[in-house]
Amino acid sequence: MLNKKEIAMNRLLLTKIIFLALILSLLGCSTKKPTYNLDPEFSLLQEQTNKSSVVAVKVIDNRQKTIELQGNKQTVLSSSHKDAEVLQDKLISRLKQQGHKIINKPLLADIAYEIELNRLSLTFETAMFKSEFAANSEIKLTVRRHSQHWTKIFRSSKTQEVANPATDRDATGIINQLLSQQLESAFSDNSLLEFLSKTQ
Numbered sequence: 001m002l003n004k005k006e007i008a009m010n011r012l013l014l015t016k017i018i019f020l021a022l023i024l025s026l027l028g029c030s031t032k033k034p035t036y037n038l039d040p041e042f043s044l045l046q047e048q049t050n051k052s053s054v055v056a057v058k059v060i061d062n063r064q065k066t067i068e069l070q071g072n073k074q075t076v077l078s079s080s081h082k083d084a085e086v087l088q089d090k091l092i093s094r095l096k097q098q099g100h101k102i103i104n105k106p107l108l109a110d111i112a113y114e115i116e117l118n119r120l121s122l123t124f125e126t127a128m129f130k131s132e133f134a135a136n137s138e139i140k141l142t143v144r145r146h147s148q149h150w151t152k153i154f155r156s157s158k159t160q161e162v163a164n165p166a167t168d169r170d171a172t173g174i175i176n177q178l179l180s181q182q183l184e185s186a187f188s189d190n191s192l193l194e195f196l197s198k199t200q
Contacts, residue, residue, distance in 0.1 A: 035079040036122060036171040038086045040179040042094040042187070055100045056109035059088035060116045073134070076122040076171050084117055091115075106144055111196075116140040118153070122175050124166055131166040134159045135178045141186045143195065150195040156182040 061084035106112035119138035142151040158178040
């Protein structure tokens with residue numbers, strides 16, 4: 001028969017085992033790599049083009065195809081792995097909603113948009129009870145109109161902590177917030193508005 005000291009030690013050992021199992025369970029859940037769905041907003045496009053304009057759109061992915069791991073940070077990938085195609089489809093859809101005709105020949109268009117994805121990345125690092133996401137983006141926007149063109153590079157970054165386990169919804173929200181704000185800044189850039197005003 002166990003004495004009181006042995007019973008107390010067994011209870012302490014059981015408590016430690018349960019606590020360790022809980023920690024391992026939390027870490028196991030949080031190490032599942034989330035993915036994101038690209039769905040940015042193009043809120044300012046209506047100010048850039050006249051109604052019923054003929055518009056050309058092209059999005060180019062200049063990113064390296066290899067995935068670079070940075071220490072304990074893991075790279076988050078899009079669910080479709082086709083960010084440029086998704087972004088181009090979103091932009092075309094937005095322009096069609098505004099009544100524009102879309103063609104694939106920039107030289108024949110009233111205005112042509114070209115977005116180059118030089119960088120669009122999302123990483124996350126997991127700790128015991130939380131994960132930290134870090135998003136980085138660099139896009140090059142080129143706008144052509146009447147044989148003239150305007151171009152500028154825009155860079156943005158965003159970090160955010162979330163409770164474990166990190167989810168697809170967390171990743172999707174962070175990458176789209178970053179990209180939507182960046183696109184809004186690009187399409188509302190004063191030098192772009194001046195260019196469009198002079199080339200009407």
